[in-house]
Amino acid sequence: MLVAVISRSHFNGLESLRVGRFQKKINTSCIVYRLGDLVVDAGPPNQWKYVQRFLKERAISRLLITHHHEDHCGNGAKIGKHFNCPVHAHPAAHKDLEQGFAVQWYRRMVWGKPERFKAEDFQPQNMTSQSGDFSLQPLHSPGHSPDMTCFIEPQRGWLFSGDVYVASRPRFLTEDENPGQEIESLRNLLKQDFQTLFCSHKGMVENGPAAIKSKLEYLLELQGEAQRLYQTGLASREISRQLLGKEEFLSLLSRGHFNKVNMIRALVHDCPVSQLHHR
Template sequence: MKIQQTLQHGPVRGFRFGYSPTRLMRPVPVWCYYLNGLLIDTAQRNMQRDVLRTFARYQIGQIALTHFHEDHSGNAAALRGQHNCPVLAGPLTAERIATTFPLLPYERFWFGQIEPCPGALPLPNLLTAGPYTLRPIATLGHSDDHYVFLEEREGWLFAGDFYIGNLKVFRRGENIHQMIAATRHLLTYDFDTVFCGHNPVLTGGRRAVERKLHYLETLVERVQDAHRRGVRGQALVRAAGLQEQWWLRAFTTNDVSSMYIIESILMR
């Protein structure tokens, strides 16, 4: 089962790709964005044939990755070969995509195996795409290598997985305190449009990010307060207003869970 969709917002064109090997499980789709010869993220390996067919008719002069996760970097090597263009990435992203890093069964199910992409170039201080200038900004939390790209004059934020919405689960290793710090820093910049990797917000994006910050800070307060009162385990999940999705936890081999939000809050 495949999903393909496009959006147009001024000169920015978005492409949504999703894949599931069975109709019993919905795809987990991802967006990548094209702006004046710059492609931001590359979608998942399981959609490579469709990705290459889609972008064969576009002039791609450079590819920039927000982070290393398989649904964002999965076609970097193939698209680089198709267009003979550089791949730009943060240092940890470049290190990880240079080889085939291990994936869990559910990641291969939805996204596919990683094709190594050695030789990615460092992100510059500013990315240029014709008349547009994008500033890479480190935004840790979802992963420890995550960047967003901000076009300040236009108020565009290419957000990768920085903004998805009010998350009810975390992947193993996500860090809520880093997310909050990154969000506070990003809100010192001016933007209105959020081109998210999973949930685009084309108007009112700044307010959406402010609401997410409030949501994260409220989660931290609820869990820390309950923990001080002696609440433990799954009761902390309920105190946070969350509910464990046991089927998802089982399907992802314990990689995705509401409990990881709790553990991240209590790391300090």
């Protein structure tokens, strides 16, 4: 049974809308953030009517996309047209946004499939709200995707982290993710001056640096142990069973696109699984 998730929250002038097609779990709902007339992420395409209603409440000057995945860019085309505002994304996202990208069936079921649109590069000089109350700085943070970009609000010590942090101890990975890159991005984030983290799925995390540090330490420990076991001759699937447990229904549902062994393979070889000949 499909149960729509629609909830709103406010925090020191920041407004957010959580939308999703299924019951309220962090991996099946996504958050659109609004800072005055600036909007971070567009929400999934199958939730457009709720996103549109939320955004119609006040003028929008520009939309900032953290990365090209459908739950984040999904309504970018509609927002740009309906509100006559520019849509910005990292250059690494432009081709996928304009020409389209593969969306596996299980992701289409949860989020829908986005329309294509043309995005502009981030323009740091134009990332301040018209009121002057908010100002965002883009920070390229690849790993989850090549174009993944976080945004820092330096006056308030806020970090909008997209999908860099969704959980401290992730066990599943898609074939396209690069945890080696993500480790470097997490290290870079810890050099930044912020306190509160706003995740696109988990929501507000009050001690953001501690959350980022926890995930970094977990990935480094998991990588070290996975590489040690790999050197003993164990296959990736056996290492995955030992360190992360048996595969779950999600692996079957995604036909192996999102599973535990992807995490182990990518950490062992320090590259996305899509670039490997599976052992």
